[in-house]
Amino acid sequence: MSATARSEDAPAAGEIAARLREAGFVRLVGAATGDALAASGVLARALADRDRPFQVSVADLPADTERSTDADLTVAVGRSDPVADCSVPGTAEPASETAFAVARELGADPDAALALAGCVADGREPAGAVAEAAEAAGIERRPGVAIPTTDLVDGLAHSTLVHGPFSGDSEAVAAALAAAGFVVGDPEASDPRLDATGLDEQAHRRAASLVALRSVGEDSVPPRGGHAVERALRPFVGGPFETVGGYADVLDAVARERPGTGVALALGHDVGEAALDAWRAHARRAHDAVADATTGRYDGLFVARAETDAAPVATLAWLVHAFRSPEPVTLAVTDGAAAAVADDRTLESVLSTAAAGVDGHAAATGTTGRARFDVETGAFITAFREAL
The missing domain is CATH 3.10.310.40 (Diaminopimelate Epimerase; Chain A, domain 1)
Incomplete structure (x- = not known):
């Protein structure tokens, strides 16, 4: 990942916040990405703190957006939309980073883990206020792999942060972990498990090395694969899932697989298990599609x-x-x-x-x-x- 500085034409947080303050009813329309979903959640929570009515929706394309709602202000999140009143496009910086700054302008204390997950989903190195807030909240990196679950087998089999020979196949993950010296529940079982919470730093590093080698070790993998796999390694720990990178992976999946659940997750509702179910289904279809x-x-x-x-x-x-x-x-x-x-x-x-x-x-x-x-x-x- 690489850091990207704000450009002169990036949306000004103060200007967006001023428009949100003036609106009686705000409509947030997010792109179907983890960053846009997280940014929408950050903005919606800030509006809720001000008792300002809002509606959040997610759409693959602007043409899919239902525009009949009588909103005072429509904000496109994660892309530009000429029909919207203003946009948080996520070009010069992740949309979540802009949303975080807007929320602070509104006097809110935005969720650092949610904004950080949005930045990770975007693929750019978290920087500025989001990185500082995450550090202040005690969200730090550790060795290992970014997964949303405590079960390493489940996490690696269904991660869409990487693609390797084991992707989408729990038994293949269990066999690879066992071959690397990990003690896995019966690899032949229908649901082999390995509790990641019991691993020490050395074991986390071994897991990360396994993922990196299996994902980008073949000559057929392009050089950019080595850069891409970094999103799955040395994860931040915090938020409602096992790691922030896992949170980002789930946000991306539910934005595309089950937007209603995604919106509920971004708003902070207790839908973690439903979100994980959607993430698993999405990952299986995605990895099958790559293979076929x-x-x-x-x-x-x-x-x-x-x-x-x-x-x-x-x-x-x-x-x-x-x-x-x-x-x-x-x-x-x-x-x-x-x-x-x-x-x-x-x-x-x-x-x-x-x-x-x-x-x-x-x-x-x-x-x-x-x-x-x-x-x-x-x-x-x-x-x-x-x-x-």
């Missing part, structure tokens, strides 16, 4: 076609880009939907041009984006290649 995808390589573009329209394309795109793609841009497609990830190229123009060419819809924030269309996947791939 039909891939194609073009000049500057790597395409992964999912075998089922149930594949979570945004997570598929990120995993393939981080751990499989030899090209600087990756496109994941399924029937009617696509997601793209790039190394260092903004994708808003590319995706909007490609979607417009097939009468579809698209949205992008920086180097990631999504599209929906009603043509054959091959037609959209062609449109994307031409726009690229």
Whole structure:
């Protein structure tokens, strides 16, 4: 991860806070990402502290947003939306970092673990006020792996922070841990377990080494995989789950898999078990999609076609880009939907041009984006290649 400084055109926290103070009813519309969901939660909790009515929703694309609510102020979170009154786009800095500053401007004491999880989900190194607040709250890094559960087998099998030979398969995780010298409950059992809370620092380091080697040790893994796997290592400890990185992973999953549960989680409600169930289901489908995808390589573009329209394309795109793609841009497609990830190229123009060419819809924030269309996947791939 790398730190990113605020640019001059980043949203000013004071200006956004002033508009929130003046609004009688606020509508927060988040993108379907962990960062946007966390940022929406930070803002919503600050509004609740001021007894200000609000509504929170999550949508894959701005076109999916229900706009009938009679709100005084509509705030797009995690992306820009020309129809919204203002946006917390998450471009110059994670949306959660901006939301944290806005909440403080409103006089709230925002949840450092939630904001930190949003920053981790975004993929950039937490910095500034969020990092300082986390440190003040006693949230520190420890050796090991970022998982949301106390069971290391469950955590590694369902993590979408990494992809390796064991991903999506609890028995494969248990076998790998046993081969590395860990004492695991019967690896042949349907639910082998390893309590991570009982591990010492040396054991946590061994687990981290295992994950790193299994995820990025093969020659076929692109160099960016070594950077990507860092999100899963040396996790911050704090918040409602076992680690903050695990919290981030759950936020990303529920934003895409079960948005209603995601909103409840971000608001601080007791939905942890439901969120973990959604996270597990999402991870299984994502890792299956990576394993089964039909891939194609073009000049500057790597395409992964999912075998089922149930594949979570945004997570598929990120995993393939981080751990499989030899090209600087990756496109994941399924029937009617696509997601793209790039190394260092903004994708808003590319995706909007490609979607417009097939009468579809698209949205992008920086180097990631999504599209929906009603043509054959091959037609959209062609449109994307031409726009690229």
